[in-house]
Amino acid sequence: MADEARTKQILEKLRNGVIQYDEDACREGANEAVAEGLDANGAIFDGLVSGMEEVGRLFEAQEYFVPEILMCADALYAGLEILKPHCKQMDLGVKGSVVIGTVEGDVHDIGKNLVKMMFDVAGFNVYDLGRDVPLDKFVDEQLKTDSDIVCLSAMMTTSMVGMPLIIEKIKAKNPNCMIMIGGAPTSKDLADKWGADGYAEDASNALKEAIKMVAFLKKLRAEKTAQQ
């Protein structure tokens, strides 16, 4: 078991690996975490996610742009792949599954992938339908998997207008399913009007929203650990 200083060093390596979009450093840090018996959930949240939070901040400060975020995401995944098999079920009362995809008529999936990443990090079962997904596929997949959340993404105004139809159909069959919409043309007004439960305007906001969500999980986790 690594001592406190060593643990800190490994977490730092993971965190900086994400911030500096260094996939090798993340892999190395993750392997060290596993070899030296660190809690895998801790390595993810206090290492990788902590790095992603900083990336979100750098993005907001306009030091980072989308290319950097994509590279940071690659680094995060490099570490996550190694750590995930070692994760214990977190039992935070929020474990669940999510159906996610870009709606038919749209082939843009950067924002969708960033949101997906944070669901992956949080330990959700993610059913990624990909892009240009026919509307009924979302409805079918939700019914099939009984997912708690459905995320619909569209970057173009021209594809966004399919969203209310999907929302209506899913809500009719399963009123408890949460629906999040995202993409440049969406807005809080539209989300309200269409009966969606949440929205994120663009890839950067999607990242922010997703980080917020995961930061909340992280807090829950910290509280839980403190109680034990």
Added chain:
Amino acid sequence: MNSRERVLNLFEGKEIDRVPCFSGMGNITEAGINKLGYRFAGIHLDAQQMAATAASTFKMFGYECGVVPVDLCVEAEAIGCVINVYPSAEGILYPTIKEKMIHKEDEMEIKLPEGLAERGRIPLMREAIALLKADIGGEVAIGSYVLGPFTLAGQIMELNDLLKLSFKKPDKVAALLDVMADAIIIVAKEYEKAGVDYLTVREMGATSDVLSPRVFKSLIQPPLQKVIKGISVHSVLHICGKTNDIVTSMMDAGPTAISVEQKNDVAESRKKLGDKALIFGNFDAYNVLVSGSEELVRSTMRKCIDDGVSAVWPGCDIWPTVPPQNMAAMMDEVKTYGGKK
């Protein structure tokens, strides 16, 4: 002064009686499609239907231009991508690229196919432009659009990879963008031959929401400049998103006018670029024109004019389900309020 004279005078820096209300991007309406008895999915592959639908926005609402095509896939298709027009879709689904040409980094060194001007729908586009011009070209200016090099590259290869490589291997991306610029110039020349009065270059993917102003200047601007230099008719450079930080670079790329959307603070841009600069914009083509009330449409038109746009022009393609009364309110407000200014 008819609409054609008004728009052309604006481009040429001559006297006009009021700001025009037109666009260089798609502006067909469902009302127009229905009146003609067409289906949205059919008009992309039929020059006559495409031209008639484009003309209907002027004929029904007095919109001050005629613009074809309707979708954004013409260049990529001609270069060799497979597109999907969703032929059996009931509603409105714009064509998308089904299959990219470049799948990984080492496929980036592409050569343009021989006879690009005769490939894909380029001949159909020439025909549509000529038909549109013959129909309403005496009354309105005829426009078309091409993509910018970066946006086109994002269709030819995975956007995700393109963005990352812009950072990791800028030289490789620059080389690809240069090839894209050549393709775009070839297409633009065909449109010019067919008779367009102005061309909009849509570099939507290169917004400063996505790329830093520094990358814009070093990587995006040079091939854009090349494209704009290659256009002989009036040119408009359109970029989406928050463009206040790059309006000067946009102007430096050399277009006759720039086009910005609602995220641009036009009063601010006007201050930066001076009285003479042609700035087109900048209302939300969906949340105002389609889903907004008539009053919101009117107040937004007044705000655009007060902020100092040179032409009232949408931030994106006009979404076809636009309510006819909102089209009418837009035209009326620009004519009356714009006429007083």
